[in-house]
Amino acid sequence: MATDKGIGVVEAQRARFDAPFALASGGSLPGFELVYETYGKLNAAKDNAILVCHALSGHHHVAGYYADKPNNVGWWDNMIGPGRPIDTNQFFVVGVNNLGGCHGSTGPASINPATGKAWGADFPVVTVTDWVNAQALLADRLDIAQWAATVGGSLGGMQAMQWTMQYPERVRHALVIAAAPNLTAENIAFNEVARQAILTDPEYKAGRRPVTGLRLARMLGHITYLSDDQMAEKFGRKRRPGSGSYGFGVEFEIESYLNYQGDKFAEWFDADTYLRMTKALDYFDPAAETGGNLQKALARAQAKFLVVSFSTDWRFSPERSREIVDALVHNGQDVAYAEIKSVHGHDSFLMQDAHYHAIMRAYLDGVRK
Amino acid sequence: MTETELARVALGRPDFNVIAGWVQPGERVLDLGCGDGSLLRGLIETRGVLGWGVELDDVKVLAAIRNGVNVIQGDLEGGLRDFEDGAFHHVILSLTLQAMRHTEGIINEMLRVGREAVVSFPNFGYWRHRQAILNGHMPVSESLPHQWYNTPNVRFFTIADFDDFCAARGILVRERKVFDNGREITEEHNFLGSIGVYRLGRAR
Numbered sequence: 001m002a003t004d005k006g007i008g009v010v011e012a013q014r015a016r017f018d019a020p021f022a023l024a025s026g027g028s029l030p031g032f033e034l035v036y037e038t039y040g041k042l043n044a045a046k047d048n049a050i051l052v053c054h055a056l057s058g059h060h061h062v063a064g065y066y067a068d069k070p071n072n073v074g075w076w077d078n079m080i081g082p083g084r085p086i087d088t089n090q091f092f093v094v095g096v097n098n099l100g101g102c103h104g105s106t107g108p109a110s111i112n113p114a115t116g117k118a119w120g121a122d123f124p125v126v127t128v129t130d131w132v133n134a135q136a137l138l139a140d141r142l143d144i145a146q147w148a149a150t151v152g153g154s155l156g157g158m159q160a161m162q163w164t165m166q167y168p169e170r171v172r173h174a175l176v177i178a179a180a181p182n183l184t185a186e187n188i189a190f191n192e193v194a195r196q197a198i199l200t201d202p203e204y205k206a207g208r209r210p211v212t213g214l215r216l217a218r219m220l221g222h223i224t225y226l227s228d229d230q231m232a233e234k235f236g237r238k239r240r241p242g243s244g245s246y247g248f249g250v251e252f253e254i255e256s257y258l259n260y261q262g263d264k265f266a267e268w269f270d271a272d273t274y275l276r277m278t279k280a281l282d283y284f285d286p287a288a289e290t291g292g293n294l295q296k297a298l299a300r301a302q303a304k305f306l307v308v309s310f311s312t313d314w315r316f317s318p319e320r321s322r323e324i325v326d327a328l329v330h331n332g333q334d335v336a337y338a339e340i341k342s343v344h345g346h347d348s349f350l351m352q353d354a355h356y357h358a359i360m361r362a363y364l365d366g367v368r369k
Numbered sequence: 370m371t372e373t374e375l376a377r378v379a380l381g382r383p384d385f386n387v388i389a390g391w392v393q394p395g396e397r398v399l400d401l402g403c404g405d406g407s408l409l410r411g412l413i414e415t416r417g418v419l420g421w422g423v424e425l426d427d428v429k430v431l432a433a434i435r436n437g438v439n440v441i442q443g444d445l446e447g448g449l450r451d452f453e454d455g456a457f458h459h460v461i462l463s464l465t466l467q468a469m470r471h472t473e474g475i476i477n478e479m480l481r482v483g484r485e486a487v488v489s490f491p492n493f494g495y496w497r498h499r500q501a502i503l504n505g506h507m508p509v510s511e512s513l514p515h516q517w518y519n520t521p522n523v524r525f526f527t528i529a530d531f532d533d534f535c536a537a538r539g540i541l542v543r544e545r546k547v548f549d550n551g552r553e554i555t556e557e558h559n560f561l562g563s564i565g566v567y568r569l570g571r572a573r
Contacts, residue, residue, distance in 0.1 A: 325451075326452070329439075329441070330456065334439055335421075335439055335441070336434050336440050337443075338427075339443075362431055362434040363434050365435070366437045
């Protein structure tokens with residue numbers, strides 16, 4: 001679709017926060033660092049900033065590529081850039097790696113100043129509210145009093161929504177994509193199996209990298225991000241040429257694909273980060289503070305909302321998005337909702353789809369005004 | 370352009386003026402089959418209502434978002450189960466009833482989630498439509514712009530039929546306005562009117 005070249009070369013930046021940072025868990029961090037990227041220009045009124053929040057395995061490198069690594073393209077490059085739906089000619093876009101991440105922000109791989117060694121498994125459990133608090137400190141640092149919009153898919157959509165409740169006066173619009181007001185039991189169950197794969201890996205127990213556990217966690221997760229239809233279409237029952245049979249080698253194409261995804265992920269992702277990201281998902285439940293009443297929780301939001309879901313997303317189904325929409329309508333709040341027809345399951349929010357992108361562009365045109 | 374949109378154009382200001390006259394500033398309004406949201410947008414801008422629309426079609430949902438309207442993508446045939454009882458002051462179904470299968474269901478649902486329902490539809494009993502039938506052809510007109518083979522309409526009824534329908538179900542017709550070519554009709558509604566606009570309620 002996009003015939004343009006995108007934002008091009010980008011650079012990551014760092015921000016250091018020295019004050020102790022209280023966490024939802026009751027613990028605290030003795031200061032921290034966030035790694036982030038920005039695209040476009042903050043205007044004189046400082047009212048054109050958009051925060052892009054990342055999902056489970058995402059990070060601050062949202063768009064463009066690095067001068068020394070031209071193949072390392074941002075995870076949402078198809079959405080963000082000059083002339084793209086999140087138009088960097090119009091908006092100042094901020095991507096940030098969340099606390100507890102493994103892409104440069106303070107996390108399990110960082111040095112614990114109390115011990116002089118990496119935090120590892122001792123890094124505190126962080127939540128969506130912690131992330132939003134940390135992002136708010138970054139916004140202060142960047143002199144952004146109010147976001148034109150907070151945007152995110154999946155766990156990122158949860159942050160975009162949490163912003164509207166935690167800092168109502170600091171968000172004009174929230175674009176909540178492929179998200180949910182909280183996780184279902186089934187969803188928590190998938191996360192727990194993924195965590196157990198890591199936690200029970202003998203390597204993890206020995207303090208080493210649990211490659212096997214990470215592989216399994218990713219393979220399981222990956223199944224849930226796709227749709228049955230899409231898997232049938234892409235892989236069906238196809239077998240790898242020359243593969244054996246009546247054994248347990250990699251024989252079907254889907255097995256090969258999942259193994260590849262698992263291997264690739266296990267090479268670079270931090271197990272302690274993975275554990276914390278899935279926990280943050282499980283804990284997210286803004287309505288818990290209002291006795292389970294999502295309407296009440298959202299009532300304090302001042303933002304206008306765009307909620308987007310995808311027809312084949314069974315991990316964050318359209319019905320869950322509708323719960324958010326219905327609560328907002330109940331409260332008399334502004335919300336538009338689109339259910340995009342897509343075969344890509346939960347991963348649809350990352351895909352380039354003409355209608356999906358048109359919806360985003362149309363809504364953001366209104367944000368600009 | 371779809372039948373609904375064409376008919377809305379044909380209907381012009383009267384439909385809007387009637388509905389605008391029936392809503393009050395600050396009211397909550399739900400427009401079912403809201404299309405590109407122009408009716409809602411007009412009511413928001415001129416009457417200061419709080420408005421939401423429901424629309425199924427992808428292209429129209431996109432157009433409504435472009436229009437800055439609170440559009441919710443969804444299928445009316447499944448009812449309005451996601452909306453709470455009495456959530457809206459007015460629920461509007463403009464020139465869409467004739468294209469829906471669950472006629473009774475949607476009217477009941479409108480009166481459940483809204484204190485009043487506003488329904489407009491093309492009158493199949495309009496004299497030009499009768500004339501077409503007498504001449505041996507299905508009617509094609511400003512209010513029924515499609516041919517028999519491509520019409521989205523699935524229910525064919527007249528103002529008299531709709532009155533009977535409401536009477537039999539204890540639905541109060543609080544007000545009825547009838548138009549032909551944008552001009553209000555004051556007598557012989559079922560014969561001279563091409564479009565009827567109703568304000569409906571439940572007997573309390």
